Amino acid sequence: MGGLTYHLAASCILHPASCILHPRRATLRCVITLKNVTKRYPGADIDVLAGIDLTIEAHDFVSMVGRSGSGKTTLLNLIGGLDTTYDGAIEVDGEDLRSFADFELSELRNRMVGHVFQAYHLLDHLTCRENVSVAALFARGEMRREASWVRRRAEEVLATVGLYGAGRRRPSTLSGGERQRVALARALFHQPAILLCDEPTGNLDVETGREIVELLSDLHRNGDMTIIAATHDEMISAAGARVLRLRDGRFIDPEGGGE
Amino acid sequence: MIGRGWLRAVTADLVRHWRHFAAASVGIILGVAALTFFLALGLNVRELLLVQVFPADHLEVAPRSANIDLFALRLDLGRDVLDAAVLADLASIEGVDAVYPKMRLTVPALASGGDSIFGTGLQTEIVADGIDPKLVADDLGGVFREVDGDRTSTPCSRDEHCGDDSYCDRSRSFSGGMCRPFIPVLVSPYVVELYNGAFRRSYGLPKINPDSLMGLAFEMDFGASTFRPSALPTIRERMRLAGVSDKAIPLGVTLPLGEVRRLNMALDSAAAGERYHSAVIEVRSKQSAPGVVDAIQEMGLEVRDRGARRAALATAIIMVVLALVGGVLIAVAAAHIMHVFYLVVMVRRREIGLLRAVGARRGDIRNLLVAEAAVVGMVAGIIGLATAVAAGAAANAFASSRVPDFPFKPESFFAFSPWLMIAVLTLAVVACVIGALPPAFRAASGDPAEALAGR
Numbered sequence: 237m238g239g240l241t242y243h244l245a246a247s248c249i250l251h252p253a254s255c256i257l258h259p260r261r262a263t264l265r266c267v268i269t270l271k272n273v274t275k276r277y278p279g280a281d282i283d284v285l286a287g288i289d290l291t292i293e294a295h296d297f298v299s300m301v302g303r304s305g306s307g308k309t310t311l312l313n314l315i316g317g318l319d320t321t322y323d324g325a326i327e328v329d330g331e332d333l334r335s336f337a338d339f340e341l342s343e344l345r346n347r348m349v350g351h352v353f354q355a356y357h358l359l360d361h362l363t364c365r366e367n368v369s370v371a372a373l374f375a376r377g378e379m380r381r382e383a384s385w386v387r388r389r390a391e392e393v394l395a396t397v398g399l400y401g402a403g404r405r406r407p408s409t410l411s412g413g414e415r416q417r418v419a420l421a422r423a424l425f426h427q428p429a430i431l432l433c434d435e436p437t438g439n440l441d442v443e444t445g446r447e448i449v450e451l452l453s454d455l456h457r458n459g460d461m462t463i464i465a466a467t468h469d470e471m472i473s474a475a476g477a478r479v480l481r482l483r484d485g486r487f488i489d490p491e492g493g494g495e
Numbered sequence: 496m497i498g499r500g501w502l503r504a505v506t507a508d509l510v511r512h513w514r515h516f517a518a519a520s521v522g523i524i525l526g527v528a529a530l531t532f533f534l535a536l537g538l539n540v541r542e543l544l545l546v547q548v549f550p551a552d553h554l555e556v557a558p559r560s561a562n563i564d565l566f567a568l569r570l571d572l573g574r575d576v577l578d579a580a581v582l583a584d585l586a587s588i589e590g591v592d593a594v595y596p597k598m599r600l601t602v603p604a605l606a607s608g609g610d611s612i613f614g615t616g617l618q619t620e621i622v623a624d625g626i627d628p629k630l631v632a633d634d635l636g637g638v639f640r641e642v643d644g645d646r647t648s649t650p651c652s653r654d655e656h657c658g659d660d661s662y663c664d665r666s667r668s669f670s671g672g673m674c675r676p677f678i679p680v681l682v683s684p685y686v687v688e689l690y691n692g693a694f695r696r697s698y699g700l701p702k703i704n705p706d707s708l709m710g711l712a713f714e715m716d717f718g719a720s721t722f723r724p725s726a727l728p729t730i731r732e733r734m735r736l737a738g739v740s741d742k743a744i745p746l747g748v749t750l751p752l753g754e755v756r757r758l759n760m761a762l763d764s765a766a767a768g769e770r771y772h773s774a775v776i777e778v779r780s781k782q783s784a785p786g787v788v789d790a791i792q793e794m795g796l797e798v799r800d801r802g803a804r805r806a807a808l809a810t811a812i813i814m815v816v817l818a819l820v821g822g823v824l825i826a827v828a829a830a831h832i833m834h835v836f837y838l839v840v841m842v843r844r845r846e847i848g849l850l851r852a853v854g855a856r857r858g859d860i861r862n863l864l865v866a867e868a869a870v871v872g873m874v875a876g877i878i879g880l881a882t883a884v885a886a887g888a889a890a891n892a893f894a895s896s897r898v899p900d901f902p903f904k905p906e907s908f909f910a911f912s913p914w915l916m917i918a919v920l921t922l923a924v925v926a927c928v929i930g931a932l933p934p935a936f937r938a939a940s941g942d943p944a945e946a947l948a949g950r
Binding site: 313316318319320321338339343345347351353355357361362370371374375422 | 503504507508510511845846848849850851852853854855856857858859942943944945947
């Protein structure tokens with residue numbers, strides 16, 4: 237991870253103002269609690285999540301492992317406030333997400349949660365820098381920043397994921413691994429308290445996947461964010477994550493344990 | 496949202512889906528162009544009718560005719576003149592600022608001259624009337640004014656001895672001439688158009704520029720006629736064309752009222768110098784015109800310009816109908832915009848999910864799409880306005896070169912006023928925004944997870 241360290245340092249040396257101007261993150265502990273969470277999609281015969289109970293402590297690095305259809309993505313969507321139709325309760329620091337109005341959930345996603353999607357979901361008509369800073373379009377209050385700050389911050393985060401100088405490029409000109417890094421940079425833009433990664437290495441070759449895992453591991457070590465990754469990839473567990481195994485909408489280990 | 500970033504996002508979306516939006520804009524462009532074209536045409540024609548042909552603040556009042564046809568004759572049983580008492584009654588109507596009587600010359604007259612313009616001397620029977628010079632003072636200044644035609648103060652032998660406004664009249668004395676003033680006359684633009692249109696072709700005469708006629712001098716023999724021998728004495732006067740005015744008699748010449756009165760009294764009777772065939776009423780405001788018209792009609796008189804009013808009304812109706820066509824086009828275009836935006840929203844489902852995932856509120860998504868629609872409406876509206884203006888210029892050019900001159904033919908048939916442009920542009924933007932609202936609400940509904948999954 238020497239490369240990553242170098243980039244972090246380089247970005248702060250090159251853009252010291254941006255380091256000072258990092259958005260002030262809410263000082264939540266971000267304990268995530270799921271109580272008997274059940275989810276069934278409309279028209280489906282079975283529950284994709286069946287009575288999930290789980291507690292994720294602040295600054296945990298959690299890897300959810302399971303086959304396709306086991307409910308990993310659904311669980312991430314519920315925790316990240318992307319999906320609000322479920323039974324049971326999901327709490328962040330004791331606050332039930334159900335009590336959040338839609339705009340409050342939007343605020344939560346904007347300030348506190350970073351999503352990395354398996355399909356990247358990059359906007360090809362925008363540059364990498366614009367993709368990374370897209371959340372800034374919807375920032376409000378003290379999170380709202382000048383365009384120059386947003387530009388510097390985007391370049392800084394791109395440097396953090398090893399894409400220094402790629403801000404003007406279009407995602408379509410990047411490799412799969414680079415796109416995943418851009419997606420990760422976008423998730424990190426507002427220094428989220430919770431980083432949710434859905435199959436972050438799913439579309440990547442082994443070597444590139446390894447780099448992404450190292451990047452996540454490094455972010456966990458050097459940052460203070462909670463990282464939850466849904467993956468098939470055993471490399472993530474090898475990187476020191478707590479592993480939760482899902483099968484048919486339930487944790488195999490009833491304690492929600494890890495390794 | 497950060498302004499510049501937001502603008503960039505809107506622009507990027509529009510550029511990315513430009514084919515969709517271009518297709519959607521065609522209807523808006525056509526609708527705006529049609530609406531603007533017809534409104535500008537209708538408003539200008541209506542203005543022309545009401546301001547020039549029929550000035551709403553000037554009403555011409557005449558005795559009400561009551562004709563009965565008896566074999567080859569038409570008997571007029573109504574009153575055919577206005578006297579001083581009627582004029583006083585007209586002046587007392589609420590909303591009337593001034594009354595300007597018109598007096599018709601009641602004896603025949605012959606006009607002759609024009610060598611300098613036409614290359615040959617012309618002679619024609621001509622009718623004349625007289626108006627108060629104050630009626631045209633605003634348009635012509637002091638060039639059309641009362642003169643004393645009998646005044647013979649200065650002896651002379653040549654015109655140069657008498658100054659600009661007079662000539663040396665040697666016809667009334669064997670010993671020498673006396674300076675006499677030219678009598679100013681007005682002609683209607685209709686006379687000029689009639690000459691340039693049909694008359695000159697029949698007689699092989701040149702086309703004339705109305706401006707070159709100013710100052711044209713000619714003679715008139717009052718009391719003389721080529722139709723039938725007249726027993727009247729003849730008074731010869733030298734006239735000078737003072738201007739072209741729509742307040743002049745349509746076919747003939749208009750003299751200062753005092754001159755006509757003098758000639759009528761000298762050649763017809765004293766009573767003929769006290770009777771007026773019509774009067775122009777100056778109303779205080781266009782708003783007070785209907786009340787004045789009612790009062791005039793209650794006096795048993797008629798307002799002569801009803802035809803023009805009907806024409807203006809007909810023009811307004813046609814304008815509204817054609818504008819409705821443009822409006823319907825815009826409404827259909829709005830429906831098309833809605834369809835296109837539904838399509839665009841469907842295509843951008845995952846992208847909208849992503850925006851929601853990074854913190855966009857439902858209102859942000861709605862605003863983004865509505866802003867895109869507004870930009871589409873603005874751009875399409877501007878293109879539509881440009882199309883309308885270009886079509887108007889083409890129509891004007893065609894009318895200028897191909898349509899024969901006719902009275903009151905305007906230089907431009909269109910009034911593209913700024914407020915009209917702004918109003919139509921606003922309509923285009925509003926139509927696009929309204930069209931985009933249902934898809935925008937649809938896009939903003941549902942959870943981000945559904946959108947990201949493309950559901």
